[in-house]
Amino acid sequence: MVELLRAAGLGDVLHGFAGRRGGVSTGVHAGLNVGLGSEDERDAVLRNRDLARDALLPGATLVTVHQVHSPDAVTVTAPIAADERPAADAMVTNRSGLILGILTADCVPVLFADASAGVIGAAHAGWKGALGGVTDRTIGAMEALGAGRDRIACAIGPCIGRSSYEVTLDFAERFAAADAENDRFFSAGREGHCQFDIAAYVAARLAGAGIGQIELLDEDTYSQPDRFYSYRRSCHRGEADYGRQISMIALRD
Template identity: 80%
Template sequence: MIDLLTAPGLHDVPHGFAGRRGGVSMGIHAGLNVGLGSQDDRAAVLRNRELARDAVMPGAQLVTVHQVHSPDVVTVSGAIADAERPAADAMVTDRPGLLLGILTADCVPVLFADDAAGVVGAAHAGWKGAIGGVTDRTIMAMEALGARRDRLACAIGPCIGRASYEVTLDFAERFERDDPDNARFFAAGRLGHVQFDIAAYVASRLAAAGVGRIDLLEEDTYSQPDRFFSYRRSCHRGEADYGRQVSMIGLAG
């Protein structure tokens, strides 16, 4: 069975944050690995993507992008072949039958919906994309399709939690130079380090942008190896590769 988490604020909009449970991958990728860029068996990855899609919108067209830790957003109007995925980290659409999918393995997945306007979006917010404004650009791209930010419901899915996300003081200073108020997202850690609450930072960007509702699922990918893939955990374990989970949202036909 696929472990599919949903957000109350997204109501009846087809969506879900899939974990690693279920799926056909084996070994270090065991479970529902959907990462085309992983070293997993490609047939297994493609089957996992079908299983994930069908858990949310059976038979829909799953659309993903080649994620590059940017603030770039694409407006999707139709199917995109896997080999032709554009380099971007967020997508928006107003077309029924398309399921937008964002892959993560510690970074922050954000799903967006203006149900009244019939517009949805999905963003991959690693730290570079988050500070670069990927969520702000997603909102603007949705507005171009007729959405209103005060009507937007946003959900922040499973990502690395503050207790698991140790960063250097230099890293924290980068965020504090951008906005001194960002110091509140860093808690004391061991000497020369602090703990970063990236989910809270992304939520604050959404709130500052004026979105109507924000849900945080508050699930730490690093500390739950049976439920989620984690890039940082795989590195700490010395594993050769890591799986990716998918967060999806779409408009029913």
């Protein structure tokens, strides 16, 4: 069975954060690997994408993008073929029957909804995209469809946790250079390193943009190998590749 985690703050909006449970992939990709960019068998990935879709809204169309760690958001008005995915890291729509899907394997998945306006969004916030403003771009694209940022609710799904995310001091300096207050998202680590709370950083970016309702699921992908894929964990284990999980949101007909 596909496991879908829900966020109470998104109310009745159809959504779910899937992990690796369920699915037909085997080996290092075992479970619900939906990553077309992985080295998994393509037929297995396509089957997993269908299983994820049907777990949320059977018969709907799953839409994803070619994620490139950018701040770019696209507006989706129609289905997009898997081989024609635009390079972007966020999507918004006001059309029913389309599932917006974001793939992650440690990065931060963010789902957005203005239920009263009938506008939804989904963003992939790795550290580059988060720092570059992918969540701000998503909010702006939603506003262009009639959403109001004072009405938008956001949910931050499973991602790498602070205790698992060791970075260098030079890495932390990039964030301090953007805003001195970003120091609060880094805590002391071993010599020359610190621990980064990327979920809290993304939440702060959302709050700073005027989003008043933000929910963090607080699920660490790295430390739960039976439930989630993790790029960093795969690297530490010396595995040849890694799977990707999907976070989805859709409007009811």
